[in-house]
Amino acid sequence: MARNKYDVDEVLEDRFDVNQLKRLAGYIRPYRKQMAAVIFMMLTASALAMLIPRFLMTVMDECIPQKDMKTIGLYSLFTFLIALYVSVSLRFKIKITNEIGQNIIHKLRYDIFAHLQELPFSYYDTRPHGKIQVRVVNYVNSLSDLLSNGIINTITDLCNLVFILFFMLWINVRLTLICLCGLPVLVLVVVLIKKKQRVAWQIQSNKQSNLNAYLAESINGIRVTQSFTRESRNTDIFNQLSRGYRESWMRAVKFNFLMGPSVDIISTVTTAFIYVLGIQWMLGGDGGITVGVLVAFTAYISRFWNPINTLANFYNSLLTAISYLERIFETIDEEVQVKDVEGAMEMPLIEGKIQFRDVVFGYEDGQIILDHIDFTANQGESFAIVGPTGAGKTTIVNLISRFYNVGSGAVYIDDVDISKVTIRSLRSQMGIMMQDSFIFSGSIMDNIRYGNMEASDEDVIRAARTVCAHDFIMKMDSGYQTQVNERGSRLSAGQRQLISFARALLADPKILILDEATSSIDTETEIVLQRGLKELLKGRTSFIIAHRLSTIQNADCIMYVDRGKILERGTHEELLALKGEYSNLYLSQFDFLKK
Incomplete structure (x- = not known):
C-alpha cells in the first residue's frame, strides 16, 4: 500500500x-x-x-x-x-x-x-x-x-x-x-x-x-x-x-x-x-x-x-x-522490515550494558537521521538525551528497542548484537514509555498489567504507588477497576502518563526507556515522582528523553544531540562548565522560569 x-x-x-x-x-x-x-x-x-x-x-x-x-x-x-x-x-x-x-x-x-x-x-x-x-x-x-x-x-x-x-x-x-x-x-x-x-x-x-x-x-x-x-x-x-x-x-x-x-x-x-x-x-x-x-x-x-x-x-x-x-x-505481502533473522538466538538475561558502534540510520533511502553515533552506557547508568525537535533523540531509543533496523553499524546490549537475537526476547526485558501515552479500553488495572500479564494485583498497586498514580486512581469511581475508554478520554494527559509509567515499570526491566515521560505531569507531582524513581532506577540502565532539563540533572551522562550527531556529552555540571549548546539551552529555560 x-x-x-x-x-x-x-x-x-x-x-x-x-x-x-x-x-x-x-x-x-x-x-x-x-x-x-x-x-x-x-x-x-x-x-x-x-x-x-x-x-x-x-x-x-x-x-x-x-x-x-x-x-x-x-x-x-x-x-x-x-x-x-x-x-x-x-x-x-x-x-x-x-x-x-x-x-x-x-x-x-x-x-x-x-x-x-x-x-x-x-x-x-x-x-x-x-x-x-x-x-x-x-x-x-x-x-x-x-x-x-x-x-x-x-x-x-x-x-x-x-x-x-x-x-x-x-x-x-x-x-x-x-x-x-x-x-x-x-x-x-x-x-x-x-x-x-x-x-x-x-x-x-x-x-x-x-x-x-x-x-x-x-x-x-x-x-x-x-x-x-x-x-x-x-x-x-x-x-x-x-x-x-x-x-x-x-x-x-x-x-x-x-x-x-x-x-x-x-x-x-x-x-x-x-x-x-x-x-x-x-x-x-x-x-x-x-x-x-x-x-x-x-x-x-x-x-x-x-x-x-x-x-x-x-x-x-x-x-x-x-x-x-x-x-x-x-x-x-507487505514486507516485515524488522524481523528475526534466520537462526536468531534468544537474548540472554540482560544486565544492562548498551553500546552504539558507528550507527548510521535514516527512515528513507538517502536520508540520514543519525550520523555515525558512538557511545557506551554501562550497567545501571542513567543516560539523558536532549536537543532540538527532530534531532534524532527518539530515534536513538527506538533503535535500542529495535523498532527499526540500523542502516550501518550496530547496537550491542551486553556485547550481543541485537540484530542477531529474537525481537520478543529482547523487548520482553525492556520497559518502554513512549511520548504517546496510549490507554486501551478496559480497566485501569488491566492497562497497567499490560506490561506484565503475570503480575498480581499487589504488583500493579506497588508500581502505581511508585509513580504516584495510586492516589488519583483510588479517588475514581471503582478504583483500579474503573473502566476507561479507548485512548483514555476519561483521564487527563498527566494521569495517562502516570498509568503508562506504571505499565513500563511493572515489567521490572533491566533497561528502562522514558520518552518525555513527565511532559504532562505537574511540577509538584514530578518532584514526588522523581523521589520514587530514584530508588527504582538503581541497578537499571535507563534512557531518558526530556525537554524539561530540571528532570535530568542527576543523570550519569547527558548527551546533546543535533543534526544526527552527539555534539556534547557529560554530566550536568560538566556540560554547564563547557558553556556550549547544553549550557545555552539550560540557561534559556532557567531565564524563562525566572520570568
Missing part, C-alpha cells in the same frame, strides 16, 4: 494476477473433505430432481391416457421422496457451507491482523489508519458470501448443467440446439463488460477506503475539530467523499445488474422460440413432439437457465471479490 492520505486513491493494478485465486484456494484446501461431501449430496439431489420432469412426461403421455392410477401414485411417491432428499441436502449444505465460509474468513482476518502486528512503525507512519482498518474488516467481510455459497454453488451448478443437457438431449435434440443458441450471446455480454466491471469495483474499493480513512481521522481528532469550529468544513469533506463512494458504487453495480437481465432476456427469447417451433412441430406431427415432451422440455429449460443465472451471479461476486483480494493479499 503506497504512501497516501484520505483524498488520494490507491494505485490500481492493470491486470489481475491469477495467483491471488490460487492463494485463496490454499485457505479452502483444509475443508476439501467437507466440501466434497456437500457437493456429492447436492449433485445426487440435483440428479434425482432431474427425473421429476421425466416422470411428468410419462404420466401425461402414458399414464393419464391409460388411466393407470397405480403408476401415477408410484411416481407421486418417488417425487415426494426426491423432494424430501433435496430438502435435507439443502439444509446440510447451508449449515456446512456457512461454517466453512466463516472459518476461512476467520483465518484470513487472523493472518492479516497477525501480520499487521509485526509491521514496523514506518508502515503506520505513512498511511491513514482507516485504510488499514477497512482491509481487515470490510474487505474480508465482503468475501463471506463468495466463500460460504459461491464456490459450492458453482461446482454443483456446472454439474447440473451437464445433467440437464443430458435429459434435454434425451427428450429432443432439435429443441436442445435451439435452447443453446442463446449461449454465444451471453458469452459476448460477459466479454464486453468483464474488464470494465473489475475496474469499477476497484475504484469502489478505493472510495470506500478513502471514506473510512477520513472517518477514522475525524473521530480521533474530534477535540481539535470542535476546538477550531471545523465541524461544517469537515462535514463538507465527508459529504464529498461519501458522494464519491456512492457514485462509484452505483457504477459498479450497474455492470453487475447487466448480467441478470441479460440471462433473463436470452432465456425468455429462446423459450418463446421453443414454444412456437415446438407447437408447430407437434401440430404437424413432425419430430415426435407430444404435449408431454413439450411440457417436460420447458421445465428443463427453466432449470437450464437457473444455474447459468447463478453462475453469472458468481462471476459478478468473483470480480467484486478480486478487487478486495488484491488489497488483502497486498497487506499480507
Whole structure:
C-alpha cells in the first residue's frame, strides 16, 4: 500500500494476477473433505430432481391416457421422496457451507491482523489508519458470501448443467440446439463488460477506503475539530467523499445488474422460440413432439437457465471479490522490515550494558537521521538525551528497542548484537514509555498489567504507588477497576502518563526507556515522582528523553544531540562548565522560569 492520505486513491493494478485465486484456494484446501461431501449430496439431489420432469412426461403421455392410477401414485411417491432428499441436502449444505465460509474468513482476518502486528512503525507512519482498518474488516467481510455459497454453488451448478443437457438431449435434440443458441450471446455480454466491471469495483474499493480513512481521522481528532469550529468544513469533506463512494458504487453495480437481465432476456427469447417451433412441430406431427415432451422440455429449460443465472451471479461476486483480494493479499505481502533473522538466538538475561558502534540510520533511502553515533552506557547508568525537535533523540531509543533496523553499524546490549537475537526476547526485558501515552479500553488495572500479564494485583498497586498514580486512581469511581475508554478520554494527559509509567515499570526491566515521560505531569507531582524513581532506577540502565532539563540533572551522562550527531556529552555540571549548546539551552529555560 503506497504512501497516501484520505483524498488520494490507491494505485490500481492493470491486470489481475491469477495467483491471488490460487492463494485463496490454499485457505479452502483444509475443508476439501467437507466440501466434497456437500457437493456429492447436492449433485445426487440435483440428479434425482432431474427425473421429476421425466416422470411428468410419462404420466401425461402414458399414464393419464391409460388411466393407470397405480403408476401415477408410484411416481407421486418417488417425487415426494426426491423432494424430501433435496430438502435435507439443502439444509446440510447451508449449515456446512456457512461454517466453512466463516472459518476461512476467520483465518484470513487472523493472518492479516497477525501480520499487521509485526509491521514496523514506518508502515503506520505513512498511511491513514482507516485504510488499514477497512482491509481487515470490510474487505474480508465482503468475501463471506463468495466463500460460504459461491464456490459450492458453482461446482454443483456446472454439474447440473451437464445433467440437464443430458435429459434435454434425451427428450429432443432439435429443441436442445435451439435452447443453446442463446449461449454465444451471453458469452459476448460477459466479454464486453468483464474488464470494465473489475475496474469499477476497484475504484469502489478505493472510495470506500478513502471514506473510512477520513472517518477514522475525524473521530480521533474530534477535540481539535470542535476546538477550531471545523465541524461544517469537515462535514463538507465527508459529504464529498461519501458522494464519491456512492457514485462509484452505483457504477459498479450497474455492470453487475447487466448480467441478470441479460440471462433473463436470452432465456425468455429462446423459450418463446421453443414454444412456437415446438407447437408447430407437434401440430404437424413432425419430430415426435407430444404435449408431454413439450411440457417436460420447458421445465428443463427453466432449470437450464437457473444455474447459468447463478453462475453469472458468481462471476459478478468473483470480480467484486478480486478487487478486495488484491488489497488483502497486498497487506499480507507487505514486507516485515524488522524481523528475526534466520537462526536468531534468544537474548540472554540482560544486565544492562548498551553500546552504539558507528550507527548510521535514516527512515528513507538517502536520508540520514543519525550520523555515525558512538557511545557506551554501562550497567545501571542513567543516560539523558536532549536537543532540538527532530534531532534524532527518539530515534536513538527506538533503535535500542529495535523498532527499526540500523542502516550501518550496530547496537550491542551486553556485547550481543541485537540484530542477531529474537525481537520478543529482547523487548520482553525492556520497559518502554513512549511520548504517546496510549490507554486501551478496559480497566485501569488491566492497562497497567499490560506490561506484565503475570503480575498480581499487589504488583500493579506497588508500581502505581511508585509513580504516584495510586492516589488519583483510588479517588475514581471503582478504583483500579474503573473502566476507561479507548485512548483514555476519561483521564487527563498527566494521569495517562502516570498509568503508562506504571505499565513500563511493572515489567521490572533491566533497561528502562522514558520518552518525555513527565511532559504532562505537574511540577509538584514530578518532584514526588522523581523521589520514587530514584530508588527504582538503581541497578537499571535507563534512557531518558526530556525537554524539561530540571528532570535530568542527576543523570550519569547527558548527551546533546543535533543534526544526527552527539555534539556534547557529560554530566550536568560538566556540560554547564563547557558553556556550549547544553549550557545555552539550560540557561534559556532557567531565564524563562525566572520570568
